Amino acid sequence: MIEFRLESRSGIAPYLQIVQQVKHALRLGMLRTGDQLPTVKEVVGSIAINPNTVLKAYRELEHEGLVEGRPGVGTFVLKGLDGPPPQAHAALRRSLLRWIRTAIDAGLDYDSVEALFDSTFRESAEEEIA
């Protein structure tokens, strides 16, 4: 059974953290097709968070087609997630380094680069969900 953790200062919306943790578990095979996700009651009973947060996360996962909620029974995994192919990682790394160098050349310092990346990343993640 998967257990969740909430990082209150991470700046990432709580429900997104849950979505991410489920996806992470799917990718690594800790959750497989047919497994039942913990009930809302179980989740909030172990980490004291707002039940709506859990509901929102499960709804989002259902919207993405990863899980299915069966009324009166629970929420079950529909399909797994494959990680990206290994070559993708290397290519992404290279293009990221290039971007960082471009930003430094433009005059930003490392802290500004990080802040820019952070805020853009967050915007993008939330936009995708919206």
Next chain:
Amino acid sequence: MNALEASGLSKRYGKHWALENCAFELPSGSIAGLVGPNGAGKTTLLHIAVGLLEPTRGSLRILGERPGAAQVLPRVGFVAQDTPLYKGFKVSEMISFGAHMNVGFDMEFARSRIARLEIPPDQKAGSLSGGQRAQVGLALALAKRPEILLLDEPLASLDPLARREFLQTLMEGVADTGVTVVLSSHLLTDLERVCDHMMVLARGRFRLIGDTADIIKTHKVLIGPKERVGSISGVSNVLHQSTTDRQATLLVRTDGPIIDPSWMVNQVSLEDVVLAYLDSRSTSADAVPDLHAVEEVAR
């Protein structure tokens, strides 16, 4: 329907106004945190909501009814500050008390909850620890199967473990029944993870009311050169400003994206925002920003 609704609510003790012109709407199913320093008027507000106090002016409606009315008392759960219990009663007798005072009291629920928390039913209520008392109070209130639950500083005298256990129990209760919750506190950290609504009260007036996620989204910390302080596109309100000889740090409320490159935009924590509003120089009630998605009808 709104679980709780107030308009022009004011309460005076002698010359001192404990609450002044308070107005808010709390949708059903919310978990609201009522935050403010000691003496802000949190207990006064809660006592009015459960019919222990009469307002001096204005009105408050709970579940659409007048507070303390016979038809609404059984639907409201309340635990007062420091969880008053009858010290000479055993825990099992407190449960009987609940059953005799409330039609529809779920004795089995109360008993199983007490058992799960390993609180001995034969122990006198007066000799329970702070955490145990709070849990007994919560169990009694939840066993009423209320539609709204009001808790006055339930975490105040609890150690961190007891606080966590209390919130776990509370959240399970909400997951079970969808009960609306208002809990007051002067500590923010516990409320952050649990509340989806914030009501910030200081010196009898509301400073900030709204959905927690909205609050975080619409407030930012901007860091930039002191000279650039002025009208910034995307900023509707500067709540807090601190400057050195070169640099200014602003906590702002936004109404659009901040694209001005001179400003570094940082995420803000709920605590930062709340503190900024509590500290706000502005004392006019009109300055209270309401961040509900629904437009407020002018009162």
Next chain:
Amino acid sequence: MIWVAWRQHRTLMLWGAVAVAAMTLFLIPTGIGMSHFFTSSGLARCLSTVGADCGDLGQQFDSRYSGYAFLVPLFLMAPVLFGMFFGAPLIAREMDGGTYRLAWTQGVSRPRWLSTKLAVVIGSALVGAIALALLVTWWSRPLITNGASRFRPGIFDLRGVVPIAYTIFAVMLGVAIGTLIKKTLPAVGVTLVAFAGVRVGIELFLRQHYMTAKTLTQSLISSKGPPGAGAADWIIRENTIDRLGHIVSSGRGPDFGYLAARCPALAAAGPFPKFATAVPGQADPFAACVQHLGLRDMIVYQPASRFWTFQWIEFGIFIALAIGLAVFTVWRTKRLS
């Protein structure tokens, strides 16, 4: 809700029962002893014989049982003790201890909560009060028959139905005071003072006026009490009046100084016991003076036959007061915060 009221006050009621039981354990053996001696000494038969002089037997009985006089103030205290310990803490303790925040946010309205608690508390006080009233009435019967007037202030309060009304009033008074003084100990103290004030006020100033008192005038010179006003009646006051009806002195018989100033013959004879019996053959200067001045004894009294009327009137007054206090208490409790 009845269970709640019972459970909350169960210790109190236990102590009340213990106190009443203790009193019973004292009263029954002593009462039996007194009653036995009353008969065996012949006093009972004497008093039931018309015209008999039971003075000596009565004295003997009185001196043997005069020690029980201390009990009278104790029994007079019983109603106010109920008021102080059953009544005053009822609401004051909930306010004091903050538990009103628990009690008044359950599913029971405040008026219903209050009336249930009142019913339980007054009900149990009533049981104790009735038991005591019956016991004391039975116990004191020989004393009464021997001449202590049951109509007298002090004795009147312990017999019949008024102790029950006092108890109900005292408890209601305590509860009402508890809603005004929201702290237990001060409420208890004020209840004592307030109750005493009301009781003393009514007893000393109001009671004699329930019905217009009878007035009787008679000769100052006679051996025993006349048929008009006797030991069983309630003598409110006794004065000596002159021929014109003016009051000359209080109590039975005039001052020597008053007489001496008006009767030279008496002044010469010197002070004397007021009720000197005439010595045959010798002129009684006292009697002569009294006759000459036309002095008479005037008694204002309530006849013994009115005892029960007065009991019910006073009962009614205290019950009415209790009802008024109950209405006030319910009103006040609804608005308490």
